Amino acid sequence: MRRAYQWLFPHPLLTLLMAAVWILLQNEFSAGMAVFGLILGILIPRLTAQFWPDRPVQFHAGRMLSYMVVVIWDILVANVQVAWIVLTRPNSKLRPAWVVVPLDLRQPEAITILAGTITLTPGTVSADLSDEGHSLLVHALDAPDPDAVRDEIKHRYERRLKEIFA
Structure with a gap:
């Protein structure tokens, strides 16, 4: 059956x-x-x-719904933050940064969702994936601490995606 x-x-x-x-x-x-x-x-x-020969075998839809709620919330908050930065700071005070995010994810679908999430969130854009798929290059509009940006991406998004695609 x-x-x-x-x-x-x-x-x-x-x-x-x-x-x-x-x-x-x-x-x-x-x-x-x-x-x-x-x-x-x-x-x-x-x-x-x-x-689609390598489609994920296990996919937790309930966890994906909670991930979507987190992402939508983060998009709303980031919109306000980016608007505030653009309206109140001169360009000379922006601290843009390139951040390399090492990936624990290996499924292409999960990596694609992570890269899309980063790009959808205002103020960040995923720019490149390493040839082996072990790291993601992210540009942040204003990042006084690039390590904090990396840690937030890994904790807030990648950790949840690892649970979804367990």
Whole structure:
């Protein structure tokens, strides 16, 4: 039964997400749109499953929801902080820095989520991933202590992603 379930739904969360996006794109909800969205949500992941050979085996969706809450909160706080910096400090008082963040993560999906999180948070941008995938280069708009930026990324985001993709 488990193999049949995995064959039909290789990415169950992606199936639901695609169905929801289809309904939102249609800008109206009807039973036909919901059924067609589910059909697309089943067929597209099934047809592309062969291109995802190393998908994560264990993924904790509940922890991912709490991670999303943390990220949204951090984005809101960082927006206010960056606005304050831009409005109150002259450019000469900014302390930009390049920060190398060593990674404990090894799954490409987790590293991608971490890099995206850093880039989505105002004031930081992930600029490069080392060839081996062992470190991430991050630019911070104002970082008087680059080590603190590195430690915050590792503690606030990477630690949680390691739990999600355990």
